Amino acid sequence: xxxxxxxxxxxxxxxxxxxxxxxxxxxxxxxxxxxxxxxxxxxxxxxxxxxxxxxxxxxxxxxxxxxxxxxxxxxxxxxxxxxxxxxxxxxxxxxxxxxxxxxxxxxxxxxxxxxxxxxxxxxxxxxxxxxxxxxxxxxxxxxxxxxxxxxxxxxxxxxxxxxxxxxxxxxxxxxxxxxxxxxxxxxxxxxxxxxxxxxxxxxxxxxxxxxxxxxxxxxxxxxxxxxxxxxxxxxxxxxxxxxxxxxxxxxxxxxxxxxxxxxxxxxxxxxxxxxxxxxxxxx
Amino acid sequence: xxxxxxxxxxxxxxxxxxxxxxxxxxxxxxxxxxxxxxxxxxxxxxxxxxxxxxxxxxxxxxxxxxxxxxxxxxxxxxxxxxxxxxxxxxxxxxxxxxxxxxxxxxxxxxxxxxxxxxxxxxxxxxxxxxxxxxxxxxxxxxxxxxxxxxxxxxxxxxxxxxxxxxxxxxxxxxxxxxxxxxxxxxxxxxxxxxxxxxxxxxxxxxxxxxxxxxxxxxxxxxxxxxxxxxxxxxxxxxxxxxxxxxxxxxxxxxxxxxxxxxxxxxxxxxxxxxxxxxxxxxxxxxxxxxxxxxxxxxxxxxxxxxxxxxxxxxxxxxxxxxxxxxxxxxxxxxxxxxxxxxxxxxxxxxxxxxxxxxxxxxxxxxxxxxxxxxxxxxxxxxxxxxxxxxxxxxxxxxxxxxxxxxxxxxxxxxxxxxxxxxxxxxxxxxxxxxxxxxxxxxxxxxxxxxxxxxxxxxxxxxxxxxxxxxxxxx
Numbered sequence: 243x244x245x246x247x248x249x250x251x252x253x254x255x256x257x258x259x260x261x262x263x264x265x266x267x268x269x270x271x272x273x274x275x276x277x278x279x280x281x282x283x284x285x286x287x288x289x290x291x292x293x294x295x296x297x298x299x300x301x302x303x304x305x306x307x308x309x310x311x312x313x314x315x316x317x318x319x320x321x322x323x324x325x326x327x328x329x330x331x332x333x334x335x336x337x338x339x340x341x342x343x344x345x346x347x348x349x350x351x352x353x354x355x356x357x358x359x360x361x362x363x364x365x366x367x368x369x370x371x372x373x374x375x376x377x378x379x380x381x382x383x384x385x386x387x388x389x390x391x392x393x394x395x396x397x398x399x400x401x402x403x404x405x406x407x408x409x410x411x412x413x414x415x416x417x418x419x420x421x422x423x424x425x426x427x428x429x430x431x432x433x434x435x436x437x438x439x440x441x442x443x444x445x446x447x448x449x450x451x452x453x454x455x456x457x458x459x460x461x462x463x464x465x466x467x468x469x470x471x472x473x474x475x476x477x478x479x480x481x482x483x484x485x486x487x488x489x490x491x492x493x494x495x496x497x498x499x500x501x502x503x504x505x506x507x508x509x510x511x512x513x514x515x516x517x518x519x520x521x522x523x524x525x
Numbered sequence: 526x527x528x529x530x531x532x533x534x535x536x537x538x539x540x541x542x543x544x545x546x547x548x549x550x551x552x553x554x555x556x557x558x559x560x561x562x563x564x565x566x567x568x569x570x571x572x573x574x575x576x577x578x579x580x581x582x583x584x585x586x587x588x589x590x591x592x593x594x595x596x597x598x599x600x601x602x603x604x605x606x607x608x609x610x611x612x613x614x615x616x617x618x619x620x621x622x623x624x625x626x627x628x629x630x631x632x633x634x635x636x637x638x639x640x641x642x643x644x645x646x647x648x649x650x651x652x653x654x655x656x657x658x659x660x661x662x663x664x665x666x667x668x669x670x671x672x673x674x675x676x677x678x679x680x681x682x683x684x685x686x687x688x689x690x691x692x693x694x695x696x697x698x699x700x701x702x703x704x705x706x707x708x709x710x711x712x713x714x715x716x717x718x719x720x721x722x723x724x725x726x727x728x729x730x731x732x733x734x735x736x737x738x739x740x741x742x743x744x745x746x747x748x749x750x751x752x753x754x755x756x757x758x759x760x761x762x763x764x765x766x767x768x769x770x771x772x773x774x775x776x777x778x779x780x781x782x783x784x785x786x787x788x789x790x791x792x793x794x795x796x797x798x799x800x801x802x803x804x805x806x807x808x809x810x811x812x813x814x815x816x817x818x819x820x821x822x823x824x825x826x827x828x829x830x831x832x833x834x835x836x837x838x839x840x841x842x843x844x845x846x847x848x849x850x851x852x853x854x855x856x857x858x859x860x861x862x863x864x865x866x867x868x869x870x871x872x873x874x875x876x877x878x879x880x881x882x883x884x885x886x887x888x889x890x891x892x893x894x895x896x897x898x899x900x901x902x903x904x905x906x907x908x909x910x911x912x913x914x915x916x917x918x919x920x921x922x923x924x925x926x927x928x929x930x931x932x933x934x935x936x937x938x939x940x941x942x943x944x945x946x947x948x949x950x951x952x953x954x955x956x957x958x959x960x961x962x963x964x965x966x967x968x969x970x971x972x973x974x975x976x977x978x979x980x981x982x983x984x985x986x987x988x989x990x991x992x993x994x995x996x997x998x999x
Contacts, residue, residue, distance in 0.1 A: 243744075265750050279707060285800070285808045286707075310808050326707040328744045458800070458809075461705050461746055462934055463715070463772040464792035470783050475776055480934050494783045497886030501785045502810040 244278075244324040247300055253380045255307045256350060257316050258292075264299030266291075266329045272361035273335030273354065273452065273484055276301070277460035279326040280315040287311045288457045288479075290354035290429070291330060292383075301329075304353035304382065331460045332483045335450070337361045341424035342368040344416065346409050346438055348430025349375070352383050354452050355429045356390070362427075363390045370416065370423070371395065374409035374430070378402040410437045423447050428487065429454075432499060436492035449487035453478045455499060469495050530572060540642035541570040543651075548866040552836045555719045555803045558863055559623075562652040571599035574644045577636055582646060585634035587982035590614040592631055592646055595653060608657040611650060616691040616733075617684065617981060619658065619726045622651025624717060624826075625978045626857045658729060666736060670697035675995045678703060678762040680747045683711020684977045685768030685968030687730065688984030689991075690739045696992045700739045701762075705746035708799060711770055712969075713977070715799040716791070718830050720837065721860075724798075748935040753942075753964060763998065764963045764991045767950060768984060771930040771969035777822065781880030782926070786812060786888030790823070790831040790927035797834050812923055814838035820891060820919065821845050822877060823927035824854040825974075829861065831925040832869045843869050844919070848876040848896050848909040874898070876909065878916065880924065890920045932970045949973055957987045958994070965991055 248260040266276060275290045287309070292302040307316035318324070335358045343362050347355030352373050363369050371391040375381045377400045387394050395412050396404030405412065409430075416423065423445070428438040429452040442449040455467040455478050462480035469478055470491035476482065543559040545551070551558055562570065574596040582592040591610055598607035611618045627633075627647035635643030675698045679686040682704040693700045708714045710727040735741065745751055747769070756762045774789035776782050788796075793811075796802045800809035819835045821828050824847035832843045845864070847854065850873045854861060865871075874896040883889035895915035898907040931948045943951040943960035950959055950966045957965045967983030969975055 265745070269750065283801075283808065285810070326744050328705060328707075328746060328750070330749060331746070456810075458792060458795055459706060459715075461772070463774070464795050465774045465776065465789040466792045468776070468783060475778075475782060477773075480773075491783070494886065498783065498785055501812070 244327045246318055246320050246322050246324065247298075249318070249320050252304070252382050253375075255316070256380070256382060257305045257307065259303045259305060259315075260295075260300045261303065261324060261327065262299055263301050263327055263329070266327070267294040267296050267299050267301050270294040270301060270330045271334030272337065272357040274330035274332045275354075275460075275483065276303070276327055276329030277331060277457065278315075278324055278328070280311055280318060280324055282325050284314055284325065285309070285311040286326075286458055286460065287315070288331075288454070288460055290357070290452065290454075290483075292353040292356050292386075293360065302353075304350050306350045328460060331479060333481070335361065335427075335452075335484055337365050339366045340448075342370065342422055343425045343427060344370045344372060344413060344423045346372045346413060346426065346428040346430065346434075347374070348409055348428075348434045349380070350382075351428075351430030351434075351452070351454075352387070355427065356383055356386055358427055358429075358452075359387070360390045368392045370421075372397065372409045372412045374398070374412075374434070375403070376400070408434070410434065410441060413438060413441055417441070417445055425450070426487075428452070432492055432496045435487065435490075436496075439487035439490065439492070443488050450484050451487040451490060453483050453485060453490070453495065455495060456501065469498075532575070535572050535575075536637075538569060538573050540573065540645055541566045541648070542645070543648050545863070545866075548863075548868070551720070552833075552867050555837055557723055558720050559648075559651075561655055562648055564656070567599055567649055567652045567656075568602070570645050570649060571596045573637065574600075575636060581634035581636065582631040582644075585630045585632075586614075587630060587978050588614050588985060590631070590650075596644070596646075596649060599649060599653065604653060604656050605660055607653045608661060611653055615650075615981070616688055617730050618650050619654035620684070620713060620722060620730060621978055621981070622647050622649075622654055623722050623726075624857075624976075626976060628858045630978065662729070662733075669695065669737070672699065673697040673995065675699065675763045675998075676701070676761055677764045677766065677991060677995075678756045678760070679766045679768060681705075681711055681767070681769040681968075681970075682709040682731075682741065683768060683770050683968065683980060684713060685770075685980040685984035685987075686711070686766065687734065688981035689766050689768065689967070689988045690734050690984075691737070692985055692988035693991060694734065694737045694739050696988070698992070698995065702734075702739060702741045703745040703747060703751070704741065704743045706799065707743055709741055709743065711768075715795045716827065716830070718794065718798055718834050719803070720833065721830065746935060748939055753939055753961070757963065763995055764965065766984070766987050766991060767936065767959070767964065767966040767970055768968045768980070768987075769933050769936060769970045770980075771949075771974045772933040773931045774926070775929050775931065776926055777877055777928065779877050779879050781882060781888075784880050784882055784888045785886050786922060787880065787924045787926065788812075790821070790827045790925050791930070793831050793834060793925050794827070797838070803834075803837065811838075814840045814923065816841045817922035818920065819843045819923045819925065820921050821925045821927055823847065823929070824849070824856055825927065825929070826856045826860055828925075828927035829856050829864050829869075831927050833864055833867060835923070835925065836867055836869065840923075844872055845869055846872045846875055846877065846891075846893065848874065849906060850874055850898060853906040872919075874909065876911070881918070888921055888924055890918050891924065892916060892918050930969075930974050932973070936970075947973060955990075957983065957990050963994065965994075
């Protein structure tokens with residue numbers, strides 16, 4: 243069980259894994275995740291599933307090596323076996339014919355954005371995918387996204403590939419050009435999702451975000467992943483991971499995600515976004 | 526010690542207490558608090574038993590262990606026979622001897638308790654299990670009946686399922702236990718701390734079941750990885766037992782509960798017990814408890830486990846905050862005693878109104894309100910009534926919420942399964958069968974949070990009912 247069938251490096255510190263997990267592959271629906279432990283003594287890590295191949299019994303995960311356990315996973319190779327893998331977990335994404343759906347993925351959030359986009363495309367929606375990366379070297383899953391998008395916008399912070407700027411600016415552009423957007427789905431860093439929520443609130447577009455809090459068991463047992471949504475405590479692992487973006491208290495979630503000070507690298511990025519959030523709010 | 530000692534002499538023997546690790550040293554480690562009886566102590570304590578014919582102690586036990594029988598074997602020095610007398614009714618004596626609230630069950634009924642101290646039945650049970658562990662592991666398996674050809678799936682690997690598995694396998698049925706987490710034992714491994722129940726004891730019991738032929742499968746969460754339908758149709762299980770426990774932690778519902786520094790007891794205990802955060806080199810992140818002031822809300826065993834875990838993680842001061850008085854505390858008596866010895870402070874008749882932010886999203890304190898006791902509520906305990914104008918603040922670094930759990934939500938969407946308004950699984954009182962044919966349930970998922978021994982009792986009752994159901998199948 244849980245043998246790594248294929249592994250490739252798709253960006254600096256970002257890896258694509260195909261893992262043998264037939265029961266998970268059979269049940270997977272877009273939006274769901276797994277909790278895995280690479281080695282016997284590793285931490286339990288939640289990772290969203292990009293796609294599943296039921297015939298081969300495999301699931302595809304996109305992993306950024308940022309913490310100890312994700313680095314352990316990144317150090318494993320084809321033929322190695324993952325100690326524990328539990329899933330699929332969480333509620334599947336709501337799939338229906340909404341019309342035009344803009345799907346925004348930032349960083350490894352692109353994996354879940356792909357999964358949801360693929361299912362929504364099959365359900366007859368027009369898909370605009372906006373995928374963001376720091377620079378050209380961090381652009382991931384472009385070929386996969388092309389296949390399922392009616393329109394694909396790749397944005398890099400420095401303009402080294404695609405268009406220059408944040409994904410949030412691309413979404414604003416779409417609105418400014420008068421695009422009819424019936425639903426927005428965002429998955430990525432919390433500051434990005436917060437800003438998306440602010441932008442779409444102004445246009446009253448129903449918006450869903452896929453949250454990625456700190457988690458231990460993933461089955462509703464510890465409450466570590468709790469978030470405030472609509473003023474009420476929810477458990478992201480069993481009540482989510484997808485929620486109405488306009489109801490989510492992003493600020494408390496961002497603080498909670500930094501509780502162990504393990505996630506420092508998004509800080510600089512977050513600062514730039516904070517300025518924009520103010521801009522949008524004041525607009 | 527002579528076993529023909531006259532009754533009068535026997536009654537003069539004072540109750541023996543297991544020697545505990547000294548309080549000041551034990552809060553610096555996660556080793557077991559109680560060191561257990563020696564053979565001499567056990568035999569002297571066993572002599573106190575009056576061997577009552579009607580055995581009121583046995584009637585007080587949820588699984589009706591023949592207590593005088595096993596105690597008599599201790600007096601005789603026949604430890605293996607004592608163990609077998611225990612095992613006839615209780616498959617997990619090393620666990621129950623440690624975590625069962627004997628003062629509410631067997632020891633509450635002991636005749637000696639009317640005038641003095643009851644026989645230390647729990648300590649004797651524990652001694653019997655521990656003293657024979659190696660011998661029991663080494664002896665050949667007793668004869669198992671011919672396989673019936675029937676397959677039973679057990680969901681969850683906590684005490685209800687373990688007890689159910691032990692009986693079903695001895696009835697000749699094929700048994701598979703499915704567990705969502707990466708270790709077997711349910712609350713015995715994620716919930717109860719090492720200093721109260723060493724994990725190697727749980728491992729031992731799981732291995733006993735393995736030797737008997739029970740299959741254990743981890744990383745399977747029923748309702749997500751596999752459904753009940755798949756178990757019963759595709760995988761050919763003839764019956765299912767749901768012993769998934771009450772795992773969803775309650776929160777207080779007061780403002781500020783999302784602040785950093787607040788754990789549910791499940792999260793603290795899972796990080797420490799299951800993920801081994803108490804060991805050097807463990808990778809699980811955990812707030813630093815070193816020199817911190819901690820409040821634990823609640824007064825059950827889990828609250829005390831959390832408080833004592835916090836002490837062992839280096840906390841400077843740990844408060845238990847409970848809205849009723851000491852008398853209503855649902856925790857096991859010995860745990861309260863141990864917690865007091867270790868320096869846990871108790872604030873009774875106070876309830877939290879809100880948690881206070883330090884301005885950066887971290888917990889800084891709690892606003893509390895004094896309570897007084899009013900009329901008894903549905904649980905029979907006097908309910909707390911707020912006293913107006915009695916609000917006060919307490920400065921805190923960390924808090925733990927330990928006010929109970931409700932049943933895990935993952936099964937609730939299963940078609941055909943009926944739940945009660947409280948979110949527990951509805952079952953026939955005697956049949957333990959759910960609204961779905963061939964699907965049985967027991968333990969906390971049916972009762973809400975209760976005890977290990979009650980869950981075991983339900984697991985055993987379910988085994989009887991499942992056996993009957995399987996035998997009646999065409």
